[in-house]
Amino acid sequence: MSQYISIYLTEDHRHCDMLLAQAEELVSEKKFKEAVSAVEEFSKAMMNHLEREELILFPAFEERTSMVNGPTQVMRMEHEQVRQLVKQLGEAASIENEKKFFGLSETLLIFVQQHNSKEEQMLYQMADKHLGDISAEIVAKMKDI
Amino acid sequence: MNTSSLSLDQGPNISVPFRFFYTAPLFFIFFAIALFFTPIDVIELRFNSQTVSLVHLFTLGVLTLIMFGALFQMLPVLIGVVVGGNIVVVWFIYLLLLFGIPLFSFGLYSQIDILMLIGTFSVAIGIFIFLVNISIDVFKADRKGKSVPLMQVSIASLWMALLLGVFISLGRIGIIEIESYEALSNFHIVIALFGWAFSLIVSVSLSIVPMFYVTPEYTPSCRRAIPFIIIGALFLFAVLFFLYPSLSIVAEFVITQGILMYAYQTIKRLRRRRRKIPDVTVSYWYTSMLTLLLSVIFWWIGYIEPLFFTLSFISFSIGFLGSLLQGMIYKIIPFLVWFHLSSSGKWDIPTIKEIIDEEDMWVQLRLYQLFIVLFLLSFFLPLIKIVAASILAISSVSLLINMVSGWKIYISIR
Numbered sequence: 001m002s003q004y005i006s007i008y009l010t011e012d013h014r015h016c017d018m019l020l021a022q023a024e025e026l027v028s029e030k031k032f033k034e035a036v037s038a039v040e041e042f043s044k045a046m047m048n049h050l051e052r053e054e055l056i057l058f059p060a061f062e063e064r065t066s067m068v069n070g071p072t073q074v075m076r077m078e079h080e081q082v083r084q085l086v087k088q089l090g091e092a093a094s095i096e097n098e099k100k101f102f103g104l105s106e107t108l109l110i111f112v113q114q115h116n117s118k119e120e121q122m123l124y125q126m127a128d129k130h131l132g133d134i135s136a137e138i139v140a141k142m143k144d145i
Numbered sequence: 146m147n148t149s150s151l152s153l154d155q156g157p158n159i160s161v162p163f164r165f166f167y168t169a170p171l172f173f174i175f176f177a178i179a180l181f182f183t184p185i186d187v188i189e190l191r192f193n194s195q196t197v198s199l200v201h202l203f204t205l206g207v208l209t210l211i212m213f214g215a216l217f218q219m220l221p222v223l224i225g226v227v228v229g230g231n232i233v234v235v236w237f238i239y240l241l242l243l244f245g246i247p248l249f250s251f252g253l254y255s256q257i258d259i260l261m262l263i264g265t266f267s268v269a270i271g272i273f274i275f276l277v278n279i280s281i282d283v284f285k286a287d288r289k290g291k292s293v294p295l296m297q298v299s300i301a302s303l304w305m306a307l308l309l310g311v312f313i314s315l316g317r318i319g320i321i322e323i324e325s326y327e328a329l330s331n332f333h334i335v336i337a338l339f340g341w342a343f344s345l346i347v348s349v350s351l352s353i354v355p356m357f358y359v360t361p362e363y364t365p366s367c368r369r370a371i372p373f374i375i376i377g378a379l380f381l382f383a384v385l386f387f388l389y390p391s392l393s394i395v396a397e398f399v400i401t402q403g404i405l406m407y408a409y410q411t412i413k414r415l416r417r418r419r420r421k422i423p424d425v426t427v428s429y430w431y432t433s434m435l436t437l438l439l440s441v442i443f444w445w446i447g448y449i450e451p452l453f454f455t456l457s458f459i460s461f462s463i464g465f466l467g468s469l470l471q472g473m474i475y476k477i478i479p480f481l482v483w484f485h486l487s488s489s490g491k492w493d494i495p496t497i498k499e500i501i502d503e504e505d506m507w508v509q510l511r512l513y514q515l516f517i518v519l520f521l522l523s524f525f526l527p528l529i530k531i532v533a534a535s536i537l538a539i540s541s542v543s544l545l546i547n548m549v550s551g552w553k554i555y556i557s558i559r
Contacts, residue, residue, distance in 0.1 A: 021359045021419035103496030113356040
């Protein structure tokens with residue numbers, strides 16, 4: 001089960017991508033009411049994902065590797081940027097500002113993709129390697145969020 | 146495992162990729178001017194000095210500069226390798242290319258050997274330093290990464306293309322003697338275009354198409370098959386080239402399979418993308434894939450009518466590579482401007498879509514598409530070539546203006 005953490009969190013990334021794409025589709029069809037709900041669903045999924053990492057994975061990783069100011073710290077900083085963008089995206093959807101919405105969704109998507117890529121290519125691989133013996137326990141805890 | 150890319154410095158300084166990106170449209174403009182003044186019947190002669198000069202003005206001045214800039218920026222994200230950290234080295238590479246490419250091209254165009262010689266060494270040293278800087282890290286990278294195997298093929302091919310290029314250039318000047326100039330040049334062309342450029346594009350595509358457009362991932366079998374075919378084709382081509390040159394058509398057939406598979410899989414994914422919103426860069430990708438397919442068709446028609454070999458080369462380099470790299474620039478520049486501003490703690494900043502005007506990018510895309518069509522037609526209607534070159538000049542100026550608008554935003558807010 002050494003790949004457990006990376007598989008679970010990578011699938012979680014894809015799930016969030018799909019939800020964002022759905023919200024974009026609804027805005028492009030000018031179904032703003034449904035779009036607001038879709039953004040909320042996306043926002044919830046994204047916040048949960050960030051918490052899974054910040055509350056469960058990162059502390060375990062830092063404890064095991066003693067890398068406190070390393071990759072996890074960079075990821076936390078980028079999470080703050082994600083939170084800010086998601087908040088602005090929700091506001092743009094609720095005031096039905098299509099142009100602003102697509103500007104923010106594009107920004108969020110590109111930013112999140114480069115962030116995800118770094119996590120998937122490196123951090124999750126390192127987590128699989130260092131936390132392999134407790135990966136099932138970590139994934140179970142993350143699923144509870 | 147390389148963890149340095151996840152340090153607090155998340156990538157190179159913004160000036161590193163931008164320096165290369167913003168210089169490329171200038172070479173595009175020089176290329177358009179040279180094209181304007183070069184008769185079409187001269188361009189048809191593949192090994193004519195003026196044609197070779199034009200080719201290098203484009204392949205080195207436009208394609209290589211953009212690819213170097215993109216590699217400096219994307220290697221940390223794609224394969225976990227940080228390059229471009231040493232600004233002095235980056236400046237050195239940049240200045241050598243900036244100085245060497247026009248000198249080499251002009252020397253070749255006007256057959257002034259000393260300019261060509263200085264240009265050759267300047268460009269060669271620039272590329273050499275670039276390769277020395279990234280090769281060890283690229284070859285040490287974990288091959289499980291989607292982009293890693295083909296990235297390694299690409300870098301190995303650039304080494305080979307560089308050595309061959311210097312050798313051919315010295316032969317052309319008359320410093321060394323080359324018996325089979327045309328055969329070696331053909332080898333250089335295949336290694337540079339297919340080995341270096343195509344492998345790099347495919348390697349990057351496997352990661353960024355699903356990432357940026359939310360498409361289905363390339364299937365694991367596809368991710369294995371495409372590199373396998375490309376590496377196999379290059380190996381076969383090299384073996385046949387040296388041992389059984391008359392059978393090189395077999396390697397060309399394998400290369401065709403690799404190209405078709407990549408184009409088909411990429412178009413399929415773009416058509417099934419979850420993000421259906423209009424995006425100029427998607428249209429750039431389609432233009433790129435369609436001209437790639439066209440280059441394959443032209444290649445095989447070339448066995449009936451040799452002019453089509455030239456059209457295949459144009460369709461591949463100017464159509465496929467040129468379009469795709471411009472599309473990438475329109476994705477990367479707005480992101481970098483936004484990313485560097487937001488990372489410095491500024492939040493009241495334009496979104497990625499507001500950094501370069503969408504309408505202006507569409508206009509520039511249409512101009513470039515028109516140029517490709519007219520340039521290909523000009524081999525049948527030579528008078529059109531002047532119009533094609535003029536449109537390319539306008540398209541290139543427009544590209545530069547669009548890019549500068551992004552830079553202005555960065556400067557005004559930072």
